[in-house]
Each structure stands twice: as structure tokens, then as C-alpha cells.
Amino acid sequence: MSLTLEAPRRRSARYRLNRALLYLLAVVLTLFILLPIYLITIAAFSPRAAVYTFPKPFVPTELSTDTLRFFLGSTGVARAFRNSLIVGVATVLLSLLIGAPAGYALARFVFPGRDSFKLLILSTRAFPIVILSIPLAVMFIDWRIYDTIPAVVLAHTALALPTTVLVTSSIFLGVPRELEEAAETLGCTPLGAFWRVVLPLALPGLAAAAIFTFVLSWNEVFAATILTVRNRTLPAHVLGVLNDSPLPFQFAGGFALVVPSLVFIFFMRRYLLNMWGRVTK
């Protein structure tokens, strides 16, 4: 397999064959990723009766928003959609509010226990998140916040917080310290320097971190299912009724769950490697 080295001088037949095979492989992989998305899309945009036809056409004969409207109009879907939005936004705000200061401290201060704190944050990754949900449910029943939006927000924040701390810390590391010091020499208080100098420069990175957290919360289904009964988020609602639902509901639901991720990836494409590559380190 040819790696990084190109050999422009001897473009032998063998080299060209190798290249062609690499392109072929890349195209096959691309089809493997994109074809299922195409199929769920045409399934969701078929008329409701067409969903049941067999064999299904691979090129839609008739497009219709009938199936999607049926899904969106089903009992509980609109409410679950709203719950998902609220939970996502609240999780983003809460985890940034709690985690960003810690990220800033890691980026700017040298203090005893700094390394052990970092290790503590990293070690949370070794704990499967599924485990948290069940004891949290028992705790939340005691506190009488079971089956509420705040309960899901707290659980999702617990999942997102370690990542938020690490990501914000690397964002703040990217803002030159000298600018902050200059602002302080020119008469800013430390808080003022942060507000007027650091924050504007860190804002694009923080926005990317916020989108990342939102996706995490939007997609999370185990905790959301365990912690709620009636106040479900969209994935929890879809999962709860999935096996008893007709095909149009399932396909349109699958499409509705996929669309936001396509949008997210589009907006995050500049940050893809930075964000996902870095947070998993």
C-alpha cells in the first residue's frame, strides 16, 4: 500500500494500477457509508402506502412528505422533539458553565494536584456510562426529580463534563497568554481581560465544543430512557415505541434522527479532526 510517498518520476503501469485500486477502494467505502443514508431518505419520502410495497424501488417513483408528516404528527413525537432540544441546550449551557472554568484553570495555572486532576478527568473515560443511569434513577426518585427534564440534563452533563473540561482547556491554551497579560498591564482586571480578550478569541472553539456536547446529548438514549417515563427525549421516545410501530413510523423516525447529524457534521467539518480527534485522546 502506498503511504505518503509519491513517485512522480516513474509512473509505471504498476503504479497507475495501484492508484486505481486505491481510488476504487475509497469509492466502495464511500458507497458503504452513503448508500444506507440514501435508502432511509427515499424510504422516509415515499408515500405511506409505498413503504409497504415489495420489492421496493431503489429510485423513488413518487416523492411525498406524507410519511414524515405521519411520524411528526404521532402522539408524543412533537413533545419529545421539544424535550430533546431543551435537554440539549441546557446540557450545553450547564457543562460549559461548570467545565469551562476548570478548562481555563488547566490552561493557565500551574498548581499542585494539576496532574492528578487531569488524570481524574481522563479516567472517567474508563467507566462505562451505562452504569451511571441506574443509580442516578434511584437517586432522582428520592429527590423527586425523576422523569423530569432536569434529571436528564444532570445525567447528560455528567457524561459531557470531562470532555468539556479537556476541550475548553485546549481552546484556552490556543489563546496567547501574552494578550491577556498585555490587557492586564493596560489596566484590565483579570476578569476584564478574560471577558474582553480571551473570550472573543476562544469563541469559535467554544461554539464547536458546544455543538459537540449538543450532539452527544441529542444522541444519548440509554440514560434518557432509564431516567424518564413520560418526559422522553426524541431518541428515548422512538426507542420506547419502535418495536410496536408501523414501518412508516420507523423509517421516518430513523430519517428524523439522522438529519441533525448530517447538519452537525457539515458545520463541524473544519473542526472534525481537531474536535473528535482531540477529545478522544
Add this chain to the structure above:
Amino acid sequence: MSGQVTTQSAERVVPAPPARRRRRRYLAPTLLLAPTVLFLLFFFAWPMVQALVLAVQDRAGVWTLDPLRRMINDINFWPAVRNTLLLIVVLVPLQVTLALVMALLLNAGLRGTGLFLYAWAVPLAISDLAAGIVWLSIFADRGYLNSLLAGLGLPTFAFLSYEHPVSMFIAVVIAETWRATAIVMVILVAGLQVIPKEYGEAAAVFGATGWQRLRHVTLPLLRPSLQVALILRTILAFQVFAVVIALAGRNMPVLASEAYYWYGSYSNPHVAAAYALIILAFSMVNTLIYLRTLRVRDEQIGG
């Protein structure tokens, strides 16, 4: 010896910072870290302890091994253990290999690399539930795969029927590979980017073939990223859940879905917590094994 004396006296010359200043230096980071530490203690560490406690108590709060016993004697327990482990054994090597191929392809200087990266990264933000439903539209009895078979004049097949556990398992493997290979790829691409191109070029100058460069230069340098990817993927694979429920319902029990049913359908948080503990134990053992085996190889190569 005289050097030691000098350093000691040199240290003594530096005046100790006044207590007030030292306090100020610790005050800011402490205040900034406190919310995170408190939150994680409250909503991460404490629930972990509670999970342990729940698994060895009954409803009245009496200490007992009953939840563990009920879990092990449950008809779905051993199938769940077997399915989960089998999924990991099949999925993790498959995903890592495929992700490595993708990362190397992206590094090969093909035209349109940006587009390939974008297309392959699409599943990053797709949830496991969404992935399960997407592949349900393909593997369902009246789904696209059977449509294709019928179109070609071939007999159709009930891929997701409980009578066909193998095709059901394969469907879950394909859906999980489709969804979760992207995250491994991103880790490996990020890892490849920090490897200096000069290493591979130097090896080529000395006559190494592409395969030799991959085997002896790229892969050893990529080991930290591979280790991270392996640990992360395995921990996540132990929690595989919504894909399985979407494609197989309860016909293919896995550990996480059993925890879900015991909590949701049987309202028994104690047995559910026992399942959670099993997942935790497996994950921990696995992480340790990865850390140990990959480190041993490190020494072998270094020596």
C-alpha cells in the same frame, strides 16, 4: 558533593513566597476547579458507588447476594454475556482494520481526499439508535436487501428472524461497523498527522517497500493512537444497546439491553445494577489487558 551544597544554598537564597501571595496563587485554580470536582463527585463518583451498593441489596435495603444470583440464574444472562463478548471480538478488530485502511487512504494523497473524509465522517454524529433503524430499513423482511434479492430473481431471506441468529448477529455487526468506524478513523488520522513524513521517506530511500514502511515505520509510531482507539471502542462496545434493540428486539440479548429491561420492564434496579457492574468489571479488565499487552510490545520493540 560541593555541587549539592551549592544548590542547597541557592535554594535557600530564594525567599519563600509570602503566605498571602501563595494563598492567592492557589485560590484562583481552586475556585475554578471546584464546580467540576463537586459535580463529578456528586453525579459520577457517588452513583458509581451506589451501583455497587444497589447490586448487593434488596428492596428493603438489606444486604444480600440475591440480585447477583437472580441475574446469573436468569435465562438471558449467559446468552447476553456470550453475545456481548462475541460482538466485541468480531467488531473491534473489524473496525480498527477498516479505520486503519481509511486513515491510510486519506493519507495517500488521493484527489478528493477532503470529500472522502467528509463522507466517511458522516456517521460520527449518528446515534446508535438511528444507525439501527437505518439498517433496519435494509435488513427488514420487506426491506431494501430483500428488494434487491427479489429484483435479481433470488429467494428472499428473513434476516432478522429469531430463527436466524447468525444473520441477525451479522446485521448488528454491519450496522455497528457502519456507525462507529468513523470515530476510530478520526483518532487514527489525527495520529497519522503527527508522524513526520521524513520517517517514511527515509525508509523508502533505504529501499523499504510500501508494506515494509507500513509495518515497521507507520504502525509502531501509530501505536499510542491505536491503543486509545482500542480502549475507547471496547468500552463503548460493552455498552452496545440501541442498535441491537432496533434490529433484533429481545431476540439477541446483550448486557446493556438486559440492564434496560430489568430496570424498565421488571422495575428491578437491583438486578439492573448487577448487570451494570458486570459491564464495569469487563471494561476494567479489558482496559488493563490493553494497557499491559501494548506496553509489553513497546519494550520488545524498544529493546
